[in-house]
Amino acid sequence: MPNPTTRSEAISAKCRDCIYDPGAAGTWRQQVAACESGNCPLFDFRPCPPKRKLTSADLQKLREGTEGHGGAPIAD
Numbered sequence: 479m480p481n482p483t484t485r486s487e488a489i490s491a492k493c494r495d496c497i498y499d500p501g502a503a504g505t506w507r508q509q510v511a512a513c514e515s516g517n518c519p520l521f522d523f524r525p526c527p528p529k530r531k532l533t534s535a536d537l538q539k540l541r542e543g544t545e546g547h548g549g550a551p552i553a554d
């Protein structure tokens with residue numbers, strides 16, 4: 479991935495590098511949304527899918543890592 483040119487791209491790159499597991503459930507944005515590190519300075523700025531596309535139940539499934547969607551989106 480080329481170096482980010484904006485703050486938003488830099489935050490996205492950091493979060494993706496931090497948490498994304500291609501073998502786990504959900505897209506990288508869904509996995510970032512499921513991040514539970516509330517003390518991370520980037521937590522409030524992390525990129526997340528629109529709330530209408532990810533329910534709290536979806537977040538819980540991602541956190542538990544039991545959904546097995548193989549990287550496919552959980553909700554549309």
Ligand code: SF4
Pocket residue numbers: 492493494496497510513514515518519520521522524
């Ligand atoms: S907000 Fe979460 S995913 Fe993003 S860098 Fe911090 S700990 Fe990692």
